[in-house]
Amino acid sequence: MKGKWAAGIPPRFFEWIIKGQLAISERPGGYARNHRKVRRHEEILWLRNEGFTRVVSLLPSTHNLHAYDEHGVVYSHVPFGPHDDPAVVLPELYSALKGWLADGERVLLHQEELNDRMMGVVGGYLRWSGLVPSGPKTIAVIEQILHRQMGPDGRQLVTLAPELRGHAPLSTL
Secondary structure, eight states: OOOOGGGGOOOOOEEEETTTEEEEEEOOOSSGGGOOOHHHHHHHHHHHHTOEEEEEESSSTTTTHHHHHHHTTEEEEEOOOOOOOOOHHHHHHHHHHHHHHHHHHOEEEEEEOOOOOHHHHHHHHHHTTTSSSSHHHHHHHHHHHTTTHHHHHHHHHHOOOOOOOOTSOOOOO
């Protein structure tokens, strides 16, 4: 492959949450009916070329995981479906993220699409880890980064963060 496509293309709605360390996007290749194998390939190439060391899928299913294997991309699967209990899933996810980031990994976190729940997950991480001191400030930061308003589902996850196992009241990164 030659030319500008050799480097791949960024996933849709790609944004850095912690510059150079933690980013989010919709699922590489797109979501549901819009998913395309060629686009997935180009987006995974881009992630690899940009130095991402881990992709974390929050999909309740194993979609895309085989593609990461095929392209030699390290991944982790932490299913977080609409009916999963955040108080069970998020402490595991947040503890793992904290470790990966402390080890210098460059992580992309994705769900099917970049929605309110995904905003709440990353906002919750900022609040849980102590990187942002309050819930309202966390919501404002995420809304500014993503250029969209966080709805009630996302706000609920940010509010829950300080109550989760492992919460750090002060920044530890």
